[in-house]
Amino acid sequence: MKFTAVSRITRLPDPITGKVKSTTERLREIVDSAVQAEEFGFDGYGVEERHERPFISSSPSVVLSHIAARTSVIRLFATINALSLADSLRAFEDYSTLDHLSGGRLELIVGEDDGPVSATPPHGSAKDRRDRNREAYELFRPSLQGAQTWPRQLQEPIRIWHGSAASTDSADLAARWGDPLFCANVTNPVDAYAELVRYYRERWESYGRDPAAILIGAGTAGYYCAPTSQQALQTYRPIYNARLVRRRGLGLKPVFCSLEDAIERGSLLVGSPQQIIDKVRHGYERLGHEMMQLSADADGLTETEHQGSLELFFDEIAPVLRQEIPSRPFPKVQVSLIPASAALLEDDSAMAEVSCL
Numbered sequence: 001m002k003f004t005a006v007s008r009i010t011r012l013p014d015p016i017t018g019k020v021k022s023t024t025e026r027l028r029e030i031v032d033s034a035v036q037a038e039e040f041g042f043d044g045y046g047v048e049e050r051h052e053r054p055f056i057s058s059s060p061s062v063v064l065s066h067i068a069a070r071t072s073v074i075r076l077f078a079t080i081n082a083l084s085l086a087d088s089l090r091a092f093e094d095y096s097t098l099d100h101l102s103g104g105r106l107e108l109i110v111g112e113d114d115g116p117v118s119a120t121p122p123h124g125s126a127k128d129r130r131d132r133n134r135e136a137y138e139l140f141r142p143s144l145q146g147a148q149t150w151p152r153q154l155q156e157p158i159r160i161w162h163g164s165a166a167s168t169d170s171a172d173l174a175a176r177w178g179d180p181l182f183c184a185n186v187t188n189p190v191d192a193y194a195e196l197v198r199y200y201r202e203r204w205e206s207y208g209r210d211p212a213a214i215l216i217g218a219g220t221a222g223y224y225c226a227p228t229s230q231q232a233l234q235t236y237r238p239i240y241n242a243r244l245v246r247r248r249g250l251g252l253k254p255v256f257c258s259l260e261d262a263i264e265r266g267s268l269l270v271g272s273p274q275q276i277i278d279k280v281r282h283g284y285e286r287l288g289h290e291m292m293q294l295s296a297d298a299d300g301l302t303e304t305e306h307q308g309s310l311e312l313f314f315d316e317i318a319p320v321l322r323q324e325i326p327s328r329p330f331p332k333v334q335v336s337l338i339p340a341s342a343a344l345l346e347d348d349s350a351m352a353e354v355s356c357l
Contacts, residue, residue: 001284001324004044005037005296006079006219009057011282015242015300023056027063033296038074039227041314043330044107046077061094067161068102075330076102077183079182079293080111082162087156096153104154104333109182110137112162116326154334161217168199174222175203180215183287188255189265193218194286215328217291218283221268222299225312229271233259236270269294273316279320290327 007030013020021029026086045067047060053352060078097115107239137160149332162174174181181200185193199215204214222240226232240259249252256262259270259325267283269276280292294313298306 001280001289001321001328002043002291003313004046004075004077004217004291004293005033005042006046006048006077006127006293007033007057007296008048008050008055009063010054010297011056012054012246015239015246020347026056030063030296031066031070034074035070037296038071039311041318042074044075044080045071045296048079051297056214061098064106065098065101068098069106072103072104075107077107077109079109079161080205084169092153093150095158096151099154099158100151106153106155107159107161107330109161109163134169137173155331157349159331164196166196168196171196171200172203175200175207175209178204178207178209178213180217182291182293183218183219183289185218185267185283185287190267190283190286193267197287214288216287216289217293218287218289219267219293220295221262221266223269223276223294223309224301224305225271225273225309225317227272227312229275232271232275235301235305237251240268240270242300273312276313276317277320280317281324281348285327285331290325 008357009026009030011020011023011026030047037045037318046057047063047067048055048057049060050057064076064078076098095106095108149310159180161180161182162181163184171181171217173179181197183193183197201211201214205211222236224232224236224239226235237259240262244254259268262268263270265281269279271279283289301309
């Protein structure tokens with residue numbers, strides 16, 4: 001199994017201290033977190049795209065470019081990339097540039113933006129967003145005729161995942177094109193996400209694809225490990241309770257009524273090393289995922305607690321799961337060789353047929 005860290009880059013009061021970091025401090029913290037993730041041994045680091053408060057993650061390509069300059073081997077994920085809000089050509093050029101700057105370490109997770117910005121005019125209804133997402137994504141697949149899109153990406157192609165929390169449209173689109181599925185696996189019980197994965201597998205086979213080629217990733221609702229379950233629950237309980245209070249304050253009904261309920265029915269990983277290993281094993285039986293995503297943010301933990309939890313993960317948990325759960329390697333960089341006639345590229349009037357992502 002592979003492990004990636006991810007941040008939605010929220011700017012919220014600390015759930016325990018109430019302190020709010022500045023935007024500058026928070027963004028620099030994310031870059032430092034990615035550097036640390038590489039040092040710990042994470043396989044990837046992701047930044048999610050959001051366009052409303054309390055998120056400050058509206059420009060994932062910019063953040064990931066800075067991370068690319070500070071790291072060397074960790075895979076870089078744009079998660080979730082809201083194509084429905086983007087100019088497709090511009091997105092292609094931005095991420096192609098990032099792919100070169102990172103040495104071909106980029107992966108994209110595309111999905112529908114369900115935030116309030118995209119849900120208001122001129123962005124339209126949920127159906128409008130689904131249609132825009134599909135149309136924008138499919139522009140990335142066939143050749144773009146007569147378009148000035150330079151540079152081309154370093155990888156041929158950049159791998160695209162389809163991120164979904166509940167959308168069968170996204171799962172169907174992934175199956176239709178033979179792309180991997182990233183299952184959010186955060187807000188609801190694992191049973192609901194298992195049903196989404198089942199649908200994806202069903203659609204994959206209906207398009208005549210080999211079931212052995214399916215690739216699935218999954219998120220988690222939070223992570224904290226301590227030497228004993230009692231220590232883990234005692235430390236994480238006030239953090240989880242503060243999260244419940246915040247959700248109720250936003251008028252949202254909590255899906256899980258308590259910390260124990262979230263651990264039992266959801267994807268929250270809180271406990272001793274052995275408990276977390278057993279929990280991930282059970283989740284793998286339901287979802288069949290090769291890649292698991294953990295939050296890169298401390299989320300109310302002290303620096304000592306956060307560091308200690310990550311050390312336990314990579315000392316005691318990750319080695320067991322990597323041995324037991326197989327995962328395929330990341331794609332190798334295959335540089336496209338451009339024929340000599342491509343000297344025309346220096347002629348601004350040359351129009352390119354670009355094989356897109």
